[in-house]
Amino acid sequence: MAALKALGGTSDTFPEEASRWQRLEASAREILALYGYQEVRTPLLEEAAVFTQSLGQSDEIVTKQMYLLKDRGGRELALRPEGTAPVVRAFVERGLDKTGGLTRLYYLGPMFRAERPQAGRKRQFHQLGVEVFGTASPYQDAEVLLLLTRLLCEWRMKDWTLKINSIGCQGDRARILSDLKSRLTPHRQKLCRDCQVRLEKNPLRILDCKKADCQKATDGVDFSKAVCEACAAQFIQLTESLSLLQVKFVRDPHLVRGLDYYTRTTFEVEHPALGVQNAIGGGGRYDDLVARMGGQPVPAIGFALGLERVLMAQEKEVPNDSPDLMGAKVFVATVDFNDVPLAMVLAEGVRRHGISCVANLDDRPLKRQLEQAQKWRCQVVAIQGESERLKGVVALKQMASRTQIEVPEGHWFSKLQELLKS
Numbered sequence: 483m484a485a486l487k488a489l490g491g492t493s494d495t496f497p498e499e500a501s502r503w504q505r506l507e508a509s510a511r512e513i514l515a516l517y518g519y520q521e522v523r524t525p526l527l528e529e530a531a532v533f534t535q536s537l538g539q540s541d542e543i544v545t546k547q548m549y550l551l552k553d554r555g556g557r558e559l560a561l562r563p564e565g566t567a568p569v570v571r572a573f574v575e576r577g578l579d580k581t582g583g584l585t586r587l588y589y590l591g592p593m594f595r596a597e598r599p600q601a602g603r604k605r606q607f608h609q610l611g612v613e614v615f616g617t618a619s620p621y622q623d624a625e626v627l628l629l630l631t632r633l634l635c636e637w638r639m640k641d642w643t644l645k646i647n648s649i650g651c652q653g654d655r656a657r658i659l660s661d662l663k664s665r666l667t668p669h670r671q672k673l674c675r676d677c678q679v680r681l682e683k684n685p686l687r688i689l690d691c692k693k694a695d696c697q698k699a700t701d702g703v704d705f706s707k708a709v710c711e712a713c714a715a716q717f718i719q720l721t722e723s724l725s726l727l728q729v730k731f732v733r734d735p736h737l738v739r740g741l742d743y744y745t746r747t748t749f750e751v752e753h754p755a756l757g758v759q760n761a762i763g764g765g766g767r768y769d770d771l772v773a774r775m776g777g778q779p780v781p782a783i784g785f786a787l788g789l790e791r792v793l794m795a796q797e798k799e800v801p802n803d804s805p806d807l808m809g810a811k812v813f814v815a816t817v818d819f820n821d822v823p824l825a826m827v828l829a830e831g832v833r834r835h836g837i838s839c840v841a842n843l844d845d846r847p848l849k850r851q852l853e854q855a856q857k858w859r860c861q862v863v864a865i866q867g868e869s870e871r872l873k874g875v876v877a878l879k880q881m882a883s884r885t886q887i888e889v890p891e892g893h894w895f896s897k898l899q900e901l902l903k904s
C-alpha cells in the first residue's frame with residue numbers, strides 16, 4: 483500500500499523547526515504583553531456567515547479560498563481563513579461592544595485557505611494578529627504600527643518595508659469608488675479578466691493587482707485628495723507620530739488591501755527575500771465592522787502577520803539561528819534489561835529537580851544507548867549496573883570529554899549538577 487502523505491499546502495513541523503516556532507511565539511507573547519495585549523482563542527470552525535458578512539460576498543477569500551463544509555444539520559461552516567472576523571464575532575457575542583472600554587486582544591494560530599500552493603503560500607498557515615477595539619485615535623494606529631515593527635525588530639529582522647495609506651471613511655467610499663470606476667472604465671479591455679469583474683464588484687481591488695497592464699491603468703491613482711478633511715487630518719497625525727516614534731514607513735497610494743471592511747488607515751509589511759509572495763503581514767482600521775457584524779458601532783484596528791513568511795524571511799536575514807536541538811540533558815543508561823526499573827527511578831529523581839532526563843527502557847547494548855544519548859545531545863550519561871550497585875556508586879560519563887567517573891550514591895546528584903554546570 484502506498485504510504486500516506488500530508489495534503490499539498492500543509493506541512494508537518496518536526497522538533498528542529500518546532501523549536502524555532504516556539505521561540506518566535508514566546509518572544510511575540512512577551513512583546514504583546516508589554517503593550518497590554520491579552521490572548522483570545524476562537525474556534526477553527528465557524529459558521530460561514532461569519533466571513534461572508536464581514537469580508538463581503540465579492541471578496542476573493544470568500545469567493546475562491548474558503549474551505550466550506552456542511553454539518554449534518556445542513557449548516558454551512560467554514561474553516562477560518564482569517565482571524566479578524568471570528569474575533570469580532572466573539573467580541574460582540576461576549577457583549578464587549580457594550581462596555582465602552584478599550585479592548586486589546588491578540589491571537590495566534592492556524593488559518594486555512596484553498597489556494598494553489600507555492601513558496602510562501604500554503605493551505606494551512608499561521609497568523610499572529612492583534613485587534614484593538616474602542617478607539618478611533620490616529621495615535622492608536624501609530625502605536626499598532628510601532629508594535630508591529632517592534633515585533634520584527636525583536637525577531638532581528640531589518641530588511642522589511644512598511645507601506646501605509648489611507649482609503650478614507652465609509653462616507654468617502656462611494657465617491658472614491660465612482661471616481662475610480664469612471665477612470666478605469668475606458669481601459670476596461672486592457673484589464674485582466676479578474677479585474678474586469680472587480681471593476682463592477684470592487685474596483686478598489688484593481689489597485690492590488692500585480693499584472694503589468696492593470697498596474698499601468700491605475701498609475702497615478704491617489705486618494706489623498708479624495709478623502710474627507712477629517713480622514714486627511716488623521717493621516718497626517720498618524721504619519722507625524724510615526725516619525726516621532728522613529729517607525730520607518732513609506733506611503734503607498736495604491737495600498738488598499740481589498741477587503742471591504744477597511745476604513746482609513748491600511749498598511750502592509752513587505753520583505754524582499756520572499757519573492758512574489760512578499761507580504762509578511764498587513765492590516766488596517768475597520769471602524770464599521772463591529773456594527774456590520776451585529777454589535778454597537780465600535781471603532782477598531784488590527785493586523786495579521788503570516789508566521790511561515792516571517793520565519794522564511796528571518797532565515798534569510800539571520801542564518802543558522804537555531805541552536806542545536808537538545809533531547810534531554812541527562813541519559814540514564816542500563817547494562818542489563820532487568821535494571822531498567824531502577825534506571826526509571828533514577829531518571830524520575832533527576833526530573834523532580836527540573837532537569838530533563840531520559841532513561842533507557844529497551845533491551846539494547848550499552849553502545850547503542852550511548853549513540854542515542856549522543857544523538858539527543860545529552861550532556862551526561864548516568865549508569866548504575868550491578869557492579870556499580872555492589873560498590874555503592876553511580877558512574878557519570880561526560881559526553882563532551884568522554885570522561886567517566888564513579889561517585890558514591892549519596893553524592894551522585896550533586897556531582898551531576900556540578901557536571902551539568904561545567
Ligand code: AMP
Nearest residue numbers: 602603604607761762763764786788791
Ligand atoms: P492577509 O489577511 O491575506 O493579508 O494575510 C495576512 C498575512 O498572512 C499575509 O501578509 C501573509 O504573510 C500571510 N498569509 C496569507 N495567506 C497566506 C497563505 N496562503 N500562506 C501563507 N501565508 C499567508
